[in-house]
Amino acid sequence: MMNPIILYGIPNCDTVRKARKFLDAQQVDYQFHDFRKNSLTEDILQDWQQRQPMEVIVNKRSTGWKQLSDEQKHQLMAGDNLPLLAEIPTLIKRPVLQTDDALLFGFKEADYQKAIQNAT
Numbered sequence: 001m002m003n004p005i006i007l008y009g010i011p012n013c014d015t016v017r018k019a020r021k022f023l024d025a026q027q028v029d030y031q032f033h034d035f036r037k038n039s040l041t042e043d044i045l046q047d048w049q050q051r052q053p054m055e056v057i058v059n060k061r062s063t064g065w066k067q068l069s070d071e072q073k074h075q076l077m078a079g080d081n082l083p084l085l086a087e088i089p090t091l092i093k094r095p096v097l098q099t100d101d102a103l104l105f106g107f108k109e110a111d112y113q114k115a116i117q118n119a120t
Contacts (some may be wrong), residue, residue, distance in 0.1 A: 005030040005119055008040070009095035016095040019107040028116050035089040045082040048096070051103045054079055059093040 007023065007030050011014035023030050029032050048057055059065060065073070068084075068091075075081040076091070085091055093105040102115035 003100050005116065006033055006098045007031070007095050008033045008035050008092075008098065010034060010036050010089070013094055014108050018053060019095045019097065019112065022107070022109060022112055025118070026113075026116060028029055037091070040086045040089060040092075042082060042086070045085050047105060049079055049082065052105065054107050057085075063091045064088040064090040 005018075005023075005028060007019060009019070009032070011017075011032075011034055020032065058076060068076070070078075072081065072084065076084055095107055097104040097107075097112060097115060099115050099116050099119035102111075104111050104115060
């Protein structure tokens with residue numbers, strides 16, 4: 001059995017809204033995981049780190065990133081401080097689309113189209 005398609009994000013984020021609208025229009029069956037309300041486990045974050053480089057995962061334009069110390073930024077980019085992502089989920093580039101074969105950060109319609117075709 002295939003794992004469900006999961007979209008991680010924050011409901012009031014414009015890019016997350018665009019991704020949800022796109023998935024709804026494509027009639028994709030997916031679960032939405034609000035990572036402000038439902039935190040991210042270390043297992044999820046470790047899986048992401050194994051599948052994508054930290055440069056892809058971390059949103060360096062976020063307010064959360066700007067508030068980190070240089071040491072915290074260095075640790076995070078080295079992959080040595082995953083709990084920080086769970087603590088400050090806005091550090092994660094959103095939305096995050098997870099299927100069996102794909103793990104996408106941010107929203108690009110063409111990438112989503114390909115990922116959901118492969119997942120269904």
